[in-house]
Amino acid sequence: MVKISEQDKIEAENLLEEASAVFDNCTKCGMCKDLCPSFKVLKDEAVGPRGHAIMLSDKIIDKVIYTCTLCQACERKCPLNIKLCDAVLKAREAFVLKGRKIPGSEEEKVSGNEEKGLKS
Numbered sequence: 001m002v003k004i005s006e007q008d009k010i011e012a013e014n015l016l017e018e019a020s021a022v023f024d025n026c027t028k029c030g031m032c033k034d035l036c037p038s039f040k041v042l043k044d045e046a047v048g049p050r051g052h053a054i055m056l057s058d059k060i061i062d063k064v065i066y067t068c069t070l071c072q073a074c075e076r077k078c079p080l081n082i083k084l085c086d087a088v089l090k091a092r093e094a095f096v097l098k099g100r101k102i103p104g105s106e107e108e109k110v111s112g113n114e115e116k117g118l119k120s
């Protein structure tokens, strides 16, 4: 298992603070939701832009971190000019600094097997 340095932990927390701050002015109005391709396909409010706004405001990153395509459709619709993609990218960077593996990746499978004591 990779050991995470204190510096990386601090940097990750700073990035999550910055990601959360992107939504300080978001009213959670949902005007951006219908344009979101992730929401259209997955039919889950949590993966749409408003879901991102709510979760990243609370620094909950696991569920939404890799569902956003970074298409910026929600940003173009937002009347308050909320830069959601900036927040998602900062949260992804924090996710990596925290030593988390991309869900479904080979790296995650190997890491999961190691934790279970299995050989890959």
Ligand code: SF4
Pocket: 025, 026, 027, 028, 029, 030, 031, 032, 033, 049, 050, 053, 074, 077, 078, 079, 080, 081, 082, 084
């Ligand atoms: S990002 Fe903009 S459009 Fe979307 S919920 Fe927040 S304020 Fe509304």
Ligand code: SF4
Pocket: 035, 036, 037, 038, 039, 047, 048, 049, 052, 067, 068, 069, 070, 071, 072, 073, 074, 075, 084, 085
């Ligand atoms: S940038 Fe992400 S959250 Fe916004 S519309 Fe595109 S996929 Fe949805």
